[in-house]
Amino acid sequence: MSTENHHLPQRIKLIWRISALGSLVVFGAVTGLIWLAYSYWDWPFWLVVVFGALTIIEFIVEVALVPYRYRFTRYQISETAVEMQSGMIFKKRVAIPIARVQNVTLNAGPLLQGQKLTKVSVATASTNHGIEGLELNEAEALRDQIMQLAREARHDQA
Amino acid sequence: MTKPKRTHPLGLFLHMAHAIKDYWYLLILLISLYNQPVWFILGWVLVIGAILVWPIVRWVTLSYRVTPEAVEINSGVLVRHHEHIPYARIQTVQRKQWFFLAPFKLEEVTIETASHDDNKPEARLAAVPTSLAGEIDRYRQGAPAPTEVAPAVGEETTNTFATEEPASTGQATAHYRINNRTLFKFAVTSTGFIPLLLILLALYNKIPRSWTDTLINDATHLALIILVIGALVVVLIAWVGAFLWTYLRYYHFDVTLQGDQLKTAKGFFQRNTITAPLRRIQAIRIKQNIFRQWLHIQTVQVLLASKAASDDDDDDLVILPAVPQAQLYDVAPNFLGWLPNHMPDLGALNVADRHKWYLVRNALLVAIIPVAIATWLWPHWWWLFALVLILAYFQGLFAARQTGGQLLTPTMLALQTGHVWTKETYYVPADMIQSMRLERSVWMRRKQLMHLVVNVRHGNKNQSIELRYLQAKQAQRIYDWYVRTV
Numbered sequence: 001m002s003t004e005n006h007h008l009p010q011r012i013k014l015i016w017r018i019s020a021l022g023s024l025v026v027f028g029a030v031t032g033l034i035w036l037a038y039s040y041w042d043w044p045f046w047l048v049v050v051f052g053a054l055t056i057i058e059f060i061v062e063v064a065l066v067p068y069r070y071r072f073t074r075y076q077i078s079e080t081a082v083e084m085q086s087g088m089i090f091k092k093r094v095a096i097p098i099a100r101v102q103n104v105t106l107n108a109g110p111l112l113q114g115q116k117l118t119k120v121s122v123a124t125a126s127t128n129h130g131i132e133g134l135e136l137n138e139a140e141a142l143r144d145q146i147m148q149l150a151r152e153a154r155h156d157q158a
Numbered sequence: 159m160t161k162p163k164r165t166h167p168l169g170l171f172l173h174m175a176h177a178i179k180d181y182w183y184l185l186i187l188l189i190s191l192y193n194q195p196v197w198f199i200l201g202w203v204l205v206i207g208a209i210l211v212w213p214i215v216r217w218v219t220l221s222y223r224v225t226p227e228a229v230e231i232n233s234g235v236l237v238r239h240h241e242h243i244p245y246a247r248i249q250t251v252q253r254k255q256w257f258f259l260a261p262f263k264l265e266e267v268t269i270e271t272a273s274h275d276d277n278k279p280e281a282r283l284a285a286v287p288t289s290l291a292g293e294i295d296r297y298r299q300g301a302p303a304p305t306e307v308a309p310a311v312g313e314e315t316t317n318t319f320a321t322e323e324p325a326s327t328g329q330a331t332a333h334y335r336i337n338n339r340t341l342f343k344f345a346v347t348s349t350g351f352i353p354l355l356l357i358l359l360a361l362y363n364k365i366p367r368s369w370t371d372t373l374i375n376d377a378t379h380l381a382l383i384i385l386v387i388g389a390l391v392v393v394l395i396a397w398v399g400a401f402l403w404t405y406l407r408y409y410h411f412d413v414t415l416q417g418d419q420l421k422t423a424k425g426f427f428q429r430n431t432i433t434a435p436l437r438r439i440q441a442i443r444i445k446q447n448i449f450r451q452w453l454h455i456q457t458v459q460v461l462l463a464s465k466a467a468s469d470d471d472d473d474d475l476v477i478l479p480a481v482p483q484a485q486l487y488d489v490a491p492n493f494l495g496w497l498p499n500h501m502p503d504l505g506a507l508n509v510a511d512r513h514k515w516y517l518v519r520n521a522l523l524v525a526i527i528p529v530a531i532a533t534w535l536w537p538h539w540w541w542l543f544a545l546v547l548i549l550a551y552f553q554g555l556f557a558a559r560q561t562g563g564q565l566l567t568p569t570m571l572a573l574q575t576g577h578v579w580t581k582e583t584y585y586v587p588a589d590m591i592q593s594m595r596l597e598r599s600v601w602m603r604r605k606q607l608m609h610l611v612v613n614v615r616h617g618n619k620n621q622s623i624e625l626r627y628l629q630a631k632q633a634q635r636i637y638d639w640y641v642r643t644v
Contacts, residue, residue, distance in 0.1 A: 081641045091603075094595040095637060097644030124592035125463070126620035127613045 005076050011115045012133040013066050018111055020062040027055035075131050082122060082146065084129055098149040100124045106139050122146065162221035162232055166264050169285030172256075173213035176284075181208045222283055224293055229269060231281045241281060245298045247271045249438055250462070253291050253431040260429075263288050295433070299417075332415040332492040336480060340455060341408060344480035347449035350400035351393075358392050408479045415493050420460075422477065434475055438463050440590045441614045441621075442494055443474065444486070444583040448556070451581065454483040458490050461616045474616075496570060496585055504562030504574050504583075507636065509627050513607060516627045517561075518554030525550035553579060561625055563610075565639060573612060573623050584623055586614055588643045596637050598630070608633040 031051040037043040072088040082101070085093045101122055108118040118139045121130040134142065178185075188201040215235050223230045229248075231241040248269055255265035265288050269281040283290075336344075409426035415436075423431040445457045458481065459474040481489055491497040509517065529543045560576025571591070574583045595611040602608065610633040612623040625633075 078641075080644055083641070088600075090597060090599050092595060092597045093637075094593055095641050096593045097641070099644055100592050124613070126592045126615035129593065 005074050008070065008073055008075075008131070008133055009117060009135050009138075010070075011117060013070050015111055015115060015117065015133060016066045016069065017063055020059055020066070023062065024055060024059040027051070027058060031055050073132065077142065077145065079149065082129075084131060094129055096122055096124060096127075096129055098146055101146055101150045104143040104146050106136075106143060108136075162223040162230065164221050165217065165283050166262070166285040166287075167217075168259065168262060168264060169266075169283070170213060170217045172266060172284040173217050174209055177209040177213050181205070184208060217284070220283075222281070222286070224290065224297070226297060229281065229294060231283075243269060243271060243281065245294070248294075248298060250432060250434045251291060251294060251298075252433075253288075253429075254425075255288070255429040255431075257427050257429075259285060265291070265429075267291050267294075269294070291431075330414045330416050334413050334478065334489060334493070336408070336411040336478075340480045340482060341405065341411065343453045343455050344408065344450075344457075345401045345405035347447065347453060347455070348400045348404040349447055349449070350403055351396040354396040354399050355393060358396055408476075411476075411479050413477055413493060420475075420477065420493060422475065424479075432475060434460075434462055436494075439494070440586075440616065442496060442585040444490075444585075445580060446483075446582075447580045450480075455480045456483055456486050457481075458486070458494070460494070461614060461621060463615050463617070496587060498566055502564055502566055502572055504564045504572060506565065507561070507563030507573070507610070507625060507628050507632050509558045509561045510629060513605070513627050513629075514555060514558035516607075517558040518551055520626075521550040521554030521557070522547065558627070561628070563625060563636070565636070569643065571612070571636070573625060575623065575625060584612075584614075586612065586623075588640065590614055591640060591644075592620070594637055594640045596633055602627075602630075606630045610636060 031048065034043065034051050035048050038045055038048050068088050072086060072091070074085045076083045076085075080098055082096045082098065083093060084096075085091070102125055103123050105121045105123065106118045107121070112118055112133060115133075116136050117133040118136050119130060119132060120134055120139050120142060121128055123129075184201070184205050188198070188205060191197045191201055216233075219235055219238075220231070220233045222232070228242050228244045231239070231243070233239045233241070248271055250270045252268040252270070253265050254268070259265055262285075264285045267281075267283045267286055267290060406426040407428075407430075408424050411424040412422065414421045414423075418436045419433050420436060421431065421433045423429060439460045440463055441461045443459045443461060445459060446455070450456065457476060458478040459476050462475055477493055478486075478490060487498065487500050491499050525546055529546055533540050533543050556579060557576040560574055560581045562574040564572050566572050566585075569588045571586050571588065572583065573586065574581065576582075592613045592615055594613065597609040597611065598607065606629060607627050608630045610625045610628055612625075614621050614623065
């Protein structure tokens with residue numbers, strides 16, 4: 001059984017950093033709205049302070065964790081199963097037998113598209129499991145491989 | 159039958175009853191609005207629309223037709239739906255007959271397929287002749303000759319169980335009827351009284367203050383006794399209510415195995431018959447709440463890949479509502495071949511004694527924040543909240559004790575959990591496990607612990623069976639088995 005432990009492509013770190021920036025903008029906008037509420041409707045000032053602080057802390061933590069997130073996210077494909085691993089403090093490892101795979105979906109937002117990356121989600125009859133980002137050609141190969149193996153597995157069962 | 163037919167006019171009443179059941183809160187809202195005329199009138203318009211006009215329109219527009227190829231349903235008011243259900247696609251057929259429909263030989267038929275769409279059944283025909291379900295059944299089994307499939311009626315006072323020769327495809331191969339004593343025990347130990355209790359308490363708060371005040375003023379010296387008696391009466395009412403509810407719903411519970419179809423029938427006022435194919439079963443669950451543990455009775459359910467038995471406990475099809483614990487592994491395997499014929503040893507997965515504390519701690523952590531807030535808001539109820547903490551403590555201990563599991567055969571996994579004072583034993587074949595997950599935190603790594611999560615399809619959703627704080631080696635062994643077997 002050939003089982004290789006793969007990391008995600010390096011560029012996913014950039015995507016994560018940009019998405020951290022995105023959440024900074026969203027939280028910043030919320031803080032801005034609260035500030036408006038403070039100046040027009042006399043909402044308490046501490047709300048603005050708390051939200052502002054949360055926004056900045058969230059951003060710093062998210063950016064700081066990127067290398068760790070990268071190190072602890074892995075996937076692995078064998079003849080029979082796809083396995084995914086993630087999380088550093090709460091480590092999770094999930095096994096999806098290829099025979100149970102119903103479909104594999106690739107989707108990429110503008111950010112991922114720009115980097116020629118794509119998300120892969122593997123669906124079974126009841127659950128959904130995702131790999132956060134893969135090279136486009138790698139993802140397509142993966143999808144074809146899984147679907148090929150899935151067809152064979154079904155064939156064996158019948 | 160060539161022309162689409164409408165359902166019987168009596169179906170209209172059923173539609174209305176459904177509407178009342180769905181929108182009863184509108185009525186309550188209406189009563190509370192009596193002093194605001196504008197809203198009051200608007201409320202009436204809404205209520206009449208919801209429970210009178212809408213059902214009539216729905217009834218008028220609904221028609222059905224049974225052809226040798228498929229069941230066809232036409233429905234919809236503004237957007238016309240034309241549903242075409244080939245027999246091969248049908249998963250479960252459910253028949254519900256209210257007692258007042260019996261003289262008219264009518265019943266409600268619900269047909270369900272495995273489509274992922276939504277949680278609504280494909281077709282619900284409110285009042286159709288009882289012959290219809292039989293006709294559909296015949297077409298489903300591909301047998302055009304009308305064979306009578308009346309279930310063999312057992313004696314009512316004993317647990318009758320018969321294994322007959324499968325004479326023809328329509329013949330029952332196994333049959334079981336609950337006896338009255340077991341049903342009584344089952345109903346007495348229903349936990350349905352807890353939600354009822356909460357409703358009664360809510361109603362108690364709605365009693366005008368002036369009444370209770372005068373009562374208390376009249377009998378200040380008896381206040382405590384009245385309070386205690388009042389509480390007992392409320393509990394009693396809730397409990398009797400839950401008892402009747404369960405007893406009447408599971409009255410004369412009957413289960414029959416016909417070829418590869420499991421058929422259950424139950425109910426006093428409403429006879430509810432469900433037919434489901436064995437091959438759609440995803441897992442078997444044996445359930446026992448703590449009261450039933452004391453009385454030694456257990457419930458057997460199956461998790462199906464369709465949303466058939468949504469009126470049953472937890473949306474699962476109940477195969478045997480109550481079986482004496484000692485008989486379970488004699489009776490149940492006749493219907494469900496997966497089950498072993500004796501109580502298996504579930505020691506291969508467990509929470510070690512020194513690790514039980516983690517489950518207790520987590521239960522306490524969940525309880526402590528609401529308790530702290532509640533105590534802060536209503537300090538004089540502190541004893542009640544302390545009780546909650548004690549309950550949480552024992553729940554944690556209960557969960558730890560019940561956790562178990564074993565590989566029964568190379569392809570069959572048994573898992574046991576203790577969730578909300580209920581022991582649940584699952585039997586899941588490797589083929590039905592959709593995915594499996596191991597979880598561990600940094601701290602658990604040092605202690606050599608792991609959580610094991612097994613995902614099974616349940617209705618159109620996922621059911622995860624979670625065994626927490628197992629020893630890492632045991633959990634890893636099951637995980638490795640899974641990856642290897644599939």
